[in-house]
Amino acid sequence: MTTVSSMKYAQVWVDVPITGPFDYRIPDDWTDPEFMVGKLAVVPWGNSRRVGLISAITQTTQFDPARVKPLEQLLHDGLTLPAWWMKAVLFASTYYHKNPGELGLPAIPKLLRVVSAERVAGSKRKLSTPWENASERLQKHTETNKSPPLQAPASIVLTVEQQESLTKMTPVCAPSAGFGVQLLHGITGSGKTEIYLRLIEQMLEADPAAQALLLLPEIALTPQFLALLQQRFPQHPLALLNSAMPDAARTAQWVSAYRGHARIIVGTRLAVFTPFASLRLIVVDEEHDPSYKQAEGVHYSGRDMAVAIGAQLGCPVVLGSATPSLETWDAAQKGRYALVSLKSRALAQAPPNILLINIRGMKLQYGLSVSAIEAIKRRLAKGEQSLIFLNRRGFAPVLHCGACEWLSACENCSAYKVLHRAASRSSGYRMVCHHCGVESAVPKGCPDCGSVDLSPVGQGTQRLEEGLTQLLPAARIGRLDRDVARKRGATEQVLAAAHAGHIDILVGTQMLAKGHNFTRLTLVVVVNADSGLFAADFRAPERLFANLLQVAGRAGRAGQASEVLVQTQSPDHPVFAALQGHDYVAFANQQLAERHQAALPPSTYQALLRGQAKTLAQAMHFLTESAQLGEQLDDASQGSVRLYDPVPMPMMRIAGVERAQLLLESRSRPALHRFLAQWLPLLQQTKTPVRWQLDVDPQEI
DNA sequence: AGCACGCCGACT
């Protein structure tokens, strides 16, 4: 038994945006300090207490020893975050320039991080903790699952191409293969999922302790994958991890993954930081999806962290997509990632025919061209389904005054309020801002000139739905967008109706583009493909191509000949030629060449400093000063890191907060990170009313 | 990030 005299201090990760480490004295009567690393502990914090993670034991402290407080209590007997996990969090911490506590602690279920009043009061009453609960529940679960129902494995026959791909991937995903990244590039309907399942199956059979992680970009996609896995692997316990789960359930699933009970873990990006007992395979589906890069909180890429964790654990990583991100594609071209391609659809049918409709100067009905309407009518006559894709919810995107050109601007944001049909018939219409949520009545007259000549401009999904009802009174029309989805059970209801064939025409936003396969769907109409075509963001064409191909992929999953109609004012844009040819490779290579020429990612590496304040001037001032501080650092003055001029953000004002940004760029990732490591501490010292945060590898500029 | 302390406007 070690005595304590030589081990005095514990360094603790705390979920705060302050540079640590935070040192605590280890009470004299505590034994075996070296086993404390990786344990959660209650620590005094200001005049309250928090739960932190012990990351190291030291003999000295940099802090004033007189002000160092003692650890209060160790938590959760039997829970120690493993060393590989701590290293992975530390890597993320240096890569994203955030405190390890900010990255690591949110990955631990909340229930395991609360300071319970009873425990702190030192009550001797034996209360069961969430940790004990989850562990107990797991034991029960294990017992009841001892004899799984025997079910014949699905007898899905692989296509020749699938078999070849699997043969190629299997050795790289073998238990002894170690770290390696493979890109599975497969067109929609080519059967990527079946390859994932086979790889997982092989790994779990080869190693009786192995766990496999399947990452998905969105919560909405997790239930269907979970159902599929349950059906295919009734003998393997599964775990589901996403941010929408109730705390107790998430704790139980997390503990199951930690104990090694769950063999397959399905989750969204936060699942990547789970302390798995024995992770041997990571699959990232739809790896290009922007949802992997967190929009709020700490910005990290679930996909990139999956690769980092694979490297850390020596475990194979499979990235799958029909339209890989250019970063991933570049890595595959250069041989850093192995490329495996599925070029044909598993169900022998031809890919849908993609037709462009030039709507420039064309008279439209509810945003639809005559040929689109005719195509819908033909499907209707044959009893087939159509999907009308419009990425704007509400009735009309803006209200316009014909007399003075007033537009329905939001008072809090640099955006227009959208005209919405209200939920209840009686209340008619409302004006809603999609950015700050503010609602108002529809003005009776123009607020500027008093004219009553106010009219809705443009199409939203509500108006399109109503228009189609007028045009095609016999058609059964369903709508799916965020407004519909808000009502409990409504999404499921619409989808079930569509699957059952009770809907002829489905109108919807991006929500409909992912995951759903409607067997009788033979027509997809993209109402307006142009939004984003000429956006300032250099990634706009990449996203447009991925979105359009994904939407197009909804058609023709049943074998019938099917069609995709894309309405655009710029049919000559190169993105459409590639789209028509279903030619991702040509598109990606052309985009990569452009990016390379323009010195944009993946040829260069970027970071973005965002500032928000009450006024744009404040935000700009902060960024200008920050840039000046940066210019004095070696990497900037020697030209290896470039600082652009601060600019207002594309959405300059949201909810009354004004925002600006400063872009940094370098050809060398190490130089960029060296610069950031010197620069950010300087920014922390500046006293400023501006809220700021750094985004490494920004996806939206 | 929270949370407390600390000085200046509209209310029971």
Added chain:
DNA sequence: GTCGGCGTGCTC
């Protein structure tokens, strides 16, 4: 006379 606005400072 108070409740409360958010500016400033601090957390090992």
